[in-house]
Amino acid sequence: SLFCYVLRAKMLYYNWRLLLPLVMWEEQKYEDGIKWKFLEHKGPYFPPEYQPFPDDVKFYYNGKPVKLSLPAEEVSLFFAQMLDHEYTTKEVFRNNFFRDWRKEMTLEERQLIMDLNKCDFGELHAMHKKKVEARKNLSKEEKLVEANQKIVEEYGYCVLDHHRERRGDHPKQGMLKKRIQPEDVIINCSKDSRIPEPPAGHHWKEVRHDNTVTWLASWTENVQGSCKYVMLNANSKLKGEKDWEKYEVARRLKTCVDAIRAQYQEDLQSKQMGTRQRAVALYFIDKLALRAGNEKEEGETADTVGCCSLRVEHITLQDTLDGQKCVVEFGKDCIRYYNKVPVNKRVLKNLKLFMENKQEGDDLFDRLNTQMLNKHLSSLMPGLTAKVFRTYNASITLQQQLRELTTDNVVEKLLSYNRANRAVAILCNHQRAPPKTFEQSMANLQTKIDSRKEQLDLAKKELKQAKKEAKGSSDNNLLMSVQATDREENEQIALSTSKLNYLDPRISVAWCKNMEVPLDKIYNKTLRDKFAWAIDMTEHDFVF
DNA sequence: AAAAACACTTAGTACTCGGTAA
DNA sequence: TTACCGAGTACTAAGTGTTTTT
Incomplete structure (x- = not known):
């Protein structure tokens, strides 16, 4: 795949993960499929309570100590913890963080704290460092480790098929991830099961009974608005079967790959522009193992591209380069993937054609997307998609x-x-x-x-x-x-x-x-x- | 037919932990 | 006994591809 070399900064986590009370399942097989049955459930896990800063640790604004309200104080610690990191010097990171932080402040605080540059997190940073140090020394006694193992032991397993299984320059850098509450969480379990209790005083967003999907719980994450799931571990039977299927599909491709290759070679000369573009894309996917390249929202994620989302500026064509004929040069400065590939003469000719009258930023394959490509592939062999290659x-x-x-x-x-x-x-x-x-x-x-x-x-x-x-x-x-x-x-x-x-x-x-x-x-x-x-x-x- | 939502796989980073050298 | 290193592991963002909604 092609990765545009955009700096990927890790987001700042303001997220005590809600350790979900894990649902235990037992499966009963029926002739027409699977019936899910609730087996056992152990109580919910409460996220640790917030601890205010000790009195001798202060946050300063413009040189003066300021006592922050609880939500603002909580958030400030996340920035303080990262002070050693380069991210906290990045303009985008700082802006995103400051905007989100201000949302958590009281009106008074918002009126006072107007400039991140005037904030001094020095003492908070020192406090954090001390804590890390202390935990390091503690770890020998393995108190924390033991506590963690206990949690995993209690909530980290479910039973499926009678087996006990383990569950399994970015534009948004610096934004806050909100804490997940039970009110955000959908529980998926069977109808006749004992539904897991939410923490006291809380309720689940929804409890549903859908045995066509594999997740046990889900919620929507606030930064990208995408769904997150609790699923089974990779060593579970469910995932193992899926994995096996994947390789079986790939093996089946062996029997028809020659025909498919012959076909796209022929399609390179098609009168239909769309067909030609499809043929070239397939050539790249097959020969260079490029990923499909789905479209995605601009400005929402890092600018990475795959085959179908290649743009004109990502490739350069050379009739001869370093003694080789018909070379396509991928990458150059802006892309993480760099490759020089000698290609079929017809492919080069087609690429020239596709690039005519286009400028930087235009799609190389303007008559093609991944849906069309995959639709074509599945007609050649059941189950065939771009990633199978x-x-x-x-x-x-x-x-x-x-x-x-x-x-x-x-x-x-x-x-x-x-x-x-x-x-x-x-x-x-x-x-x-x-x-x-x-x-x-x-x-x-x-x-x-x-x-x-x-x-x-x-x-x-x-x-x-x-x-x-x-x-x-x-x-x-x-x-x-x-x-x-x-x-x-x-x-x-x-x-x-x-x-x-x-x-x-x-x-x-x-x-x-x-x-x-x-x-x-x-x-x-x-x-x-x-x-x-x-x-x-x-x-x-x-x-x- | 296009867009959005959803479910699941892939990919790479950061941390952990046990072994070993100092 | 401590410090250091690297393999292994946990974690989650970023993909793919199907289904549902508009």
Whole structure:
């Protein structure tokens, strides 16, 4: 996908999450489907009460101490907590915050506090730092951790199918997220269940009984106005089945992908402009694994684009570049995704045509949107949408890359696996900011390798006894230099996203079986949980 | 037919925690 | 015993795609 490089600032959270009293379900299967039944419910969780500032901690306006009213005081702390962060220096962030903060003030306060620059949060900031420090020391006694675990234990599970499951320059930076009240929350549970009690003195927005959706509770968030849900954990049966279905759809694409490719090659010459645009878009989605690119409201979110929302300024066309013919250059300054791709001659010709008489800001594909594209795709194969191509290409790439490798050392096998994984991550443009400590940690590893080498040389010169050590040391050395290679290649690439979302786990499970590599070298605990369905069912001869 | 709402997946950041070096 | 590091995890914004409303 293409990410316009707009600074994404984390929003300021003014949101004690309402830890929902979790509904416990039991399922009874009937011939025509599923009936939900309430099993058990433990009492509601009350968000912690607000604690006013201690007397010796003051907020100053224009050099004078001001005692703030409760809501304003609560909010002020959020800004104070972030003072170390760059965000609080950003114009947009400050403006958004100040506007929302003033809404929480009393009339008097609003009349007094007119300028954020005259506010001094210094003492509040210090108080916060002290608190953080104190909690750090406390954590050894694990009081907090225990308390947290208790909450999770009590409210973090539901029972489905008899299994106990865990539930699962931005324009708006600095805006306040309102605290969620029971009055905002819709509870979804079955009719004959005991409906969870709202906290005393409160009531739910609604209690409904809809077994066609998977969420247990929902509410509307105030910043974007979007819905938020409480859903099941990724390792639940419900999500597992969905995941399995996803990969099965992608596998089915294998049988008709050749025909689809032939078709869009032909469509490149269609007399219909819309058809041609669709063909080029499909070419990008297939070849470059771009995301579909739905439209979204301007000014509401960061300016990121996908295939269908590409604009004229996002690409440059070159007849020849660096010795290659027909090159499309994506990105340049404003986009996070940068890529130079040699393309089919017809594609280039079409792109030229699409860009005629257009200027910066105009849509590249003006006769196409994601709905039309997906409608077309689903007519070619049931269940086919643009995103299926990403899953398909990612998984098939992993499978091909794994086949090519030939080595029998476990350490090197892992490097090969990670390389295959990396090929996919690059395809899907799963980037990450290079870790801040990257250079340092590379240097550390190199130092280790060097010192091992020295030891090795030394050992070689010494007695027979030393030879044994040298052997062990030599293995170790191999391990570390492979690690170093691996890590170096990994600087800007995030492997986790593709592993979690795009690569059919059965490919990896089968590979481990064949290569006699323990599965936990590839999948951590979370992934093993999530892919339990695949681990159970996969034979060594699985082919995607 | 377009827009909005809704439900669910994907993506990346920030934090946590356990192991290890100092 | 402490400090540091990195892998793993939690969290939630930002996507996709379907359904409902206008």
